[in-house]
Structure formats: structure tokens, C-alpha cells
Amino acid sequence: MRATVHIDLEKIKHNANVVSRECEKAGISLAAVTKVHCAATDINLALYVAGIRRFADSRIENLAKMREMPIERWLLRVPAPSIASQVIADSDLSLNSEIETVRLLNKAAKEAGKTHGVILMWDLGDLREGYFSYSDIEMAALEALSMPNIHFRGIGTNLNCYGGVDPSVENMDSLIEIAGRLEAAGAPCEFISGGASSTYSLLLDGTLPGKINNLRIGDSIYLGRDRLKLEKAPGMHDDAFVLSAEVVEIKSKPSIPIGNIGLAALNVKPAFTDKGIRKRAILSVGKQDIDLDLVCLDSGVSILGGSSDHLIADISDSGTSYKVGSTIQFKMGYSAILRAMTSAYVEKEYA
DSSP states (O other): OEEEEOOOOOHHHHHHHHHHHHHHTTOOOOEEOGGGGOOOOHHHHHHHTTTEEEEEEEEEEHHHHTTTTTSSSOOOOOOOGHHHHHHHHHSSSSEEEOHHHHHHHHHHHHHTOEEEEEEEBBOOOSSSBBBHHHHHHHHHHHHHHOOEEEEEEEEOOOSSSOOOOOHHHHHHHHHHHHHHHHHHHOOOOOOOOOHHHHHHHHTTTTTTOOOOOOOEEHHHHHHHHHHTTEEEETOSSSOOOEEEEEEEEEEESSSSSSSSOOOOGGGOOOOOOOOEEEEEEEEETTTTTSSSSSEEETTTTTEEEEEESSSSEEEETOSSSSTTTTTEEEEOHHHHHHHHHOTTTEEEEEE
């Protein structure tokens, strides 16, 4: 068999129900982020059955798959000017940080006979997308309001991505302050979008300021976890995605390579601990297909590393007698899911 991702739709639906209920209780609108699974139709339908009606993705191609669904589609990645017409065709709202692009969206929307929603992004210190000067975002918001085919719908922020800056009460209050200043200047904010699953963690611990009224959540739905604490959230499933990979070799070998150690595959310089001779398994999946953000369901198996084509595991402490042709299963982290669902070489199997 090839490597396979086993996807439990009932567990995803359960997690989506939990997140949706928590957001609803707090008066927060939820946009389910679909990019990690490439907007797979079966998963989209599970989210829809769970009652979610707003879907968000960073790839316009993924949003195009949802044309027939009665939902609101949000483009998360700042639109490239060259695809303004496609953005209008396949999304209802986009997150923006350049007024020049909003002008192009207005032009494309006019040509298509549509109105397009815009949220302007504010940078709270993570240093990815977003305005950093209040005068700039105010001018952009007021100009967007004057555009006949643009519907200015508020402001948002992104955290915990490029710079790794965690959401906090303080930076959420800063976002709320900017929204208040925009509203005082004549730009009403329907949405104050406080970020993603890491901000949902503030909601779980009861510290999210009340004026934050939108979150864009993927990680917590698919992994069932508190993103900031990196632990399973109460009442949720953390094993909706499981990877199976076939063993193609078993050998007992030294735990440290023999010879001068330079760069390994993909320009990584590996580090090793001498544990003597160990029983090792090579599996039929590699970094072209997955990230090593994996936890083996067999606690006696540990991941040693991998190359573009293979994953190497230490099976010395396992109570299972693995053979060539056996399969080993792993619970998947976010980056492992993202890469595997994108890969054409990994099979997807839906429960």
C-alpha cells in the first residue's frame, strides 16, 4: 500500500460542533478555515452539516471548489493584484492590506456586476500582513467605503504565524481600540476579526475581550486542541487524521552514521544521539509528502528522521513484531496534515 491518511468525518463534525457552540455562546461569528485539507469536499460537507456557513481559505482555487455551496467564502491570503477578477468570481470577502489592490477589486467587481466584501488587516506585531500606521488604515477604510462595488466590513489581524506572537488580552484590546477609532471616523466595523485558533484559546480560558466578534478557525477543529497550550481541548478529538505507512525495510544498525557528517537531504544538517545498535524501520512516506509533525500510535516507536522519500523509525522498544509489509500508524499534527493532503502521492480514506 501507499501511505494513507485516514480521515474520521464524524470526529471532525463533532469538533466543529463544539467550536461552533463555544463561539455562538460568546457572540462570535465563525469562519472555518479549509486550507489544511485543500477544501476536500467530504470534509467541507461535514463542516456544513455541523452548521457552519462561512468558509475561509488562503487559496482561491480551493474556494472555487465551493461555488455550489450556499455559504459565504472568505479569501484569507492577501489577494495578488493579478488575480483580482478571480477573487471576485470565487470569494465573497477578502482580507486586504493594500488600497491599490482594493481599487482593482472594485474595478473587477464593477465589471462582474458584484459587490465584494473587504476586511482591512492591522498588524499587531507578528509582522506579517497588515497596516502599521493608523492614518494609513483610516485613509484606506474611508476610501473603501466610497467605492461603489466594495463593502467595507471591518478589520482583522493575524497572529502566531510569521513572528510567532501569541494573542493576548493586551493586543486584542489594541485591535478593538483601532476599530473604535475607525468607527468614530465614520467607518463602521461589522467584523473585528481577532485571528485564528490561537485566539480561540483565549475564548476557552475566558479572557477574550467581548468586542472581538469573529474568529477564523482551522487548527482547533481538525486537531481538537487548545492551540496556545498545545494540548487536547476537553471533549474534543485529537485523532481525526491518522497516517498509515508501510514498512519497506527492517534492519539493526548503529544509531550514529559512519563517516564525516555533512548536509543530509533537503539541506538539513542532522544531529544524532549514540544509543548503540537499534532496530530501525524504513517506511514508505517522506518529506515530499508529509512533515514529521507526527506521533506514533505505538508508544514504543519513535521517529528518527526522514528524507524526501522515506521516514525512519526506531522500533526497538515496541511490543509489536513488525515485518516488511506491516503498517505503522501516526497521529498527525497540522503541518503533517497540510502537506499530506496537498500531496498527490498520499491516499485519502474517509471514514
